[in-house]
Amino acid sequence: xxxxxxxxIIAKAAGRPKVAPGEIVTCKVDLAMIHDSGGPRRVxxxxxxxxxxxxxxxxxxxxxxxxxxxxxDESRNIQAIARSFxxxxxxxxxxxxxxxxxxxxxxxxHLRPGMFAxxxxxxxxxxxxxxxxxxGVGATEMAGVLATGEIWLxxxxxxxxxxxxxxxxxxxxxxxxLLLCAKLGMDGGRxxxxxxxxxxxxxxxxxERMTLANMAAELGGQAGLIEADxxxxxxxxxxxxxxxxxxxxxxxxxxTMSEHHVFDATALEPQVAAPHSPANxxxxxxxxxxxxxxxxxxACTGAKLEDLRMAASVLRGRKAARGVxxxxxxxxxxxxxxxxxxxxxxxxxxxxxxxxxxxxGICAGYGDERFGENVTAISSTARNFKGRMGAATSNVYxxxxxxxxxxxxxxxxxxxxxxx
Amino acid sequence: xxxxxxxxxxxxxxxxxAPGKYMxxxxxxxxxxxxxxxxxxFAQTVRAGDVVVAGRNFGMGSSxxxxxxxxxxxxxxxxxxxxFGGIFLRxxxxxxLPVMVCPTTExxxxxxxxxxxxxxxxxxxxxxxxxxxxxxxxxxxxxxLADGGxxxxxxxxxxxxxxxxx
Numbered sequence: 001x002x003x004x005x006x007x008x009i010i011a012k013a014a015g016r017p018k019v020a021p022g023e024i025v026t027c028k029v030d031l032a033m034i035h036d037s038g039g040p041r042r043v044x045x046x047x048x049x050x051x052x053x054x055x056x057x058x059x060x061x062x063x064x065x066x067x068x069x070x071x072x073d074e075s076r077n078i079q080a081i082a083r084s085f086x087x088x089x090x091x092x093x094x095x096x097x098x099x100x101x102x103x104x105x106x107x108x109x110h111l112r113p114g115m116f117a118x119x120x121x122x123x124x125x126x127x128x129x130x131x132x133x134x135x136g137v138g139a140t141e142m143a144g145v146l147a148t149g150e151i152w153l154x155x156x157x158x159x160x161x162x163x164x165x166x167x168x169x170x171x172x173x174x175x176x177x178l179l180l181c182a183k184l185g186m187d188g189g190r191x192x193x194x195x196x197x198x199x200x201x202x203x204x205x206x207x208e209r210m211t212l213a214n215m216a217a218e219l220g221g222q223a224g225l226i227e228a229d230x231x232x233x234x235x236x237x238x239x240x241x242x243x244x245x246x247x248x249x250x251x252x253x254x255x256t257m258s259e260h261h262v263f264d265a266t267a268l269e270p271q272v273a274a275p276h277s278p279a280n281x282x283x284x285x286x287x288x289x290x291x292x293x294x295x296x297x298x299a300c301t302g303a304k305l306e307d308l309r310m311a312a313s314v315l316r317g318r319k320a321a322r323g324v325x326x327x328x329x330x331x332x333x334x335x336x337x338x339x340x341x342x343x344x345x346x347x348x349x350x351x352x353x354x355x356x357x358x359x360x361g362i363c364a365g366y367g368d369e370r371f372g373e374n375v376t377a378i379s380s381t382a383r384n385f386k387g388r389m390g391a392a393t394s395n396v397y398x399x400x401x402x403x404x405x406x407x408x409x410x411x412x413x414x415x416x417x418x419x420x
Numbered sequence: 421x422x423x424x425x426x427x428x429x430x431x432x433x434x435x436x437x438a439p440g441k442y443m444x445x446x447x448x449x450x451x452x453x454x455x456x457x458x459x460x461x462f463a464q465t466v467r468a469g470d471v472v473v474a475g476r477n478f479g480m481g482s483s484x485x486x487x488x489x490x491x492x493x494x495x496x497x498x499x500x501x502x503x504f505g506g507i508f509l510r511x512x513x514x515x516x517l518p519v520m521v522c523p524t525t526e527x528x529x530x531x532x533x534x535x536x537x538x539x540x541x542x543x544x545x546x547x548x549x550x551x552x553x554x555x556x557x558x559x560x561x562x563x564x565l566a567d568g569g570x571x572x573x574x575x576x577x578x579x580x581x582x583x584x585x586x
Binding site for chain 2: 042046049050051067072122138139141191220370388
C-alpha cells in the first residue's frame with residue numbers, strides 16, 4: 001500500500017521509511033515561521049526560562065504583521081521585542097512590516113515541496129499550497145519547537161477534495177472554500193490533512209491555490225495540501241527558492257484516502273457566508289440586496305495580488321456607492337507595489353478605496369481599525385466570528401474579492417457576474 | 421475533586437475565548453473578557469475547579485493560546501467537549517489545562533457537579549449520579565499534563581540531558 005503526500009512528508013521528517021494514520025511520531029522541523037503576536041513576545045520568556053536559544057536560526061522566519069501599524073505603546077513595545085529577538089537570536093530571515101506572514105513566506109522563497117513546517121498562526125496551512133506539510137501551533141508549542149527543532153504529531157488521514165470542471169467568470173477559490181465550509185462544516189476536516197485536486201485546482205494560479213490551503217483552517221483541517229506542479233515550481237523559482245525537479249513529493253496512486261469528495265467547479269456560483277460563521281455560506285442570490293456599510297478587501301485569504309486583480313476587474317471605471325466605505329489592505333508590500341505598477345491598485349483607489357497597511361488589519365481585529373456598532377460589512381477575509389473584526393453588534397458577510405467589489409459598487413450584496 | 425459545569429454549545433471560537441481587542445493587554449486582563457460576546461457573566465462567576473462543558477469543535481479558529489490560558493487563569497480545572505479545534509487542544513495541554521473528548525456532553529446540564537477522570541477517561545456527573553465515557557489521552561500527554569504542561573516538561577527533560585552529558 002502506498003503513502004499519501006502527507007504521509008510521505010511526515011515519514012521523512014520522522015526519519016521513518018513509512019508511517020500510517022493514527023501513529024504518533026516526533027518530527028524534525030524544516031522551517032518554523034513566527035510573527036509578532038505569538039512569536040518573540042511570547043516565546044522569549046519561555047526560551048529564557050529553559051536557558052536555551054533557537055535551535056537553528058537559519059530555519060526560522062520572523063515576520064511582523066499583527067501589530068502593524070503600531071499605533072500605541074503596547075504595539076510599539078511588541079514590535080521592539082520582535083526586533084531585538086531577531087538580533088539576539090541571529091535570525092536573518094526577518095521581514096519587518098513587509099506584509100502578512102503567509103504571503104511573505106513563499107514570496108521570499110522560503111517554501112519548497114516536501115518541507116515539514118510549522119507556523120505560529122492558524123492560517124499556516126497556506127504553505128501546503130506548495131506541496132509542503134505546514135500547520136499552525138500556539139506560542140508555547142512554538143517555543144518548544146524553537147528550543148528542540150522537533151514536534152510530535154498524530155499522523156493524519158488524508159481527506160481528498162476533488163474539483164472537476166472549470167470555474168466560471170467571476171467565481172474564485174474563495175467561493176470554492178465557502179461552499180466547502182457550508183457542505184463539510186467547520187470541523188469537517190477533523191484535524192486531518194485536507195488535500196485538493198482535480199482539473200479546476202490545477203488550473204488555478206499559485207495565489208488562488210494558497211486561498212484553498214489557507215482556508216483548510218476553516219474546515220478544521222490540520223493541513224491543506226496541493227501537489228506541486230510546474231505552476232508551483234515557476235512561482236517558487238521566481239521567488240528565489242532552490243526547487244529541484246524531482247517528482248517524489250506526490251502521493252502514491254494506491255494510497256488510502258479516508259474520505260473522497262467530488263465537487264463541480266463549473267456549476268459553482270459565487271458564495272456569501274452570513275454572520276457569524278463561514279459555514280453559513282450560500283449562493284450570493286440568497287443575500288443580494290442586503291445593504292452594506294463597508295466593503296473590505298484584506299488579509300492573507302483575500303488581498304493577495306490575484307485578489308486585488310479580481311477586485312479591480314469589477315471596479316475598473318466604477319465608484320463605490322455613496323455611503324459605502326471601500327477599504328483595501330494589500331496582503332504584502334511586494335504585491336502592493338506590483339499592483340501599483342500594473343495599474344491594479346489605481347483602479348481600486350479611483351473607485352474610492354482607502355489604502356490600509358500591508359498587515360492582518362481588521363481581520364485579526366487587534367488594531368485601531370475595527371468595525372463599529374451595528375456596521376454591516378462584506379469582507380474577502382476568512383472568518384466572520386462574532387466580535388472578531390469589530391463590535392459584537394457588527395455583522396460581517398464573507399465573499400470573494402469579486403463579490404466584495406461588486407457589493408461596494410452597488411452598496412448592497414451583489415452578484416459579481418453581472419459586473420464582469 | 422469536582423466542580424460546577426458551565427455548559428456551552430458547538431463551535432465556540434477563539435475570538436470569543438480571547439477577544440482580539442484585548443490581545444495586547446496582559447493575559448490576566450484579557451481573561452476577564454473571556455466568553456464576553458456570548459456569556460457576559462462567565463468570567464465573573466466561574467470559580468476555581470469549575471469545568472467547561474461544550475459541544476463540537478470547542479476552540480476552533482485562531483492559534484492564540486490565550487484562549488486556553490484565559491480559562492486556566494479563571495481557574496477552570498478541565499474542558500470536556502465532543503471535539504476540539506486541533507490547535508486549541510494542543511495549546512491547552514501545553515499550558516497544563518486538562519481537556520478530554522466526551523461524545524455525550526449534552527447529558528451534562530449547567531451547574532451540575534462534575535468530576536473529570538483524565539486517566540480513566542470518564543466524566544462523573546455527581547448531580548445525576550451518572551458516568552459518561554470519554555477518550556483517555558495518550559500516556560505521553562498525561563505525563564506532560566502531570567508535569568504542568570510543556571515548559572516544565574521540557575525543563576525536566578533538558579535538566580536530565582544536561583546531567584547525563586555534564
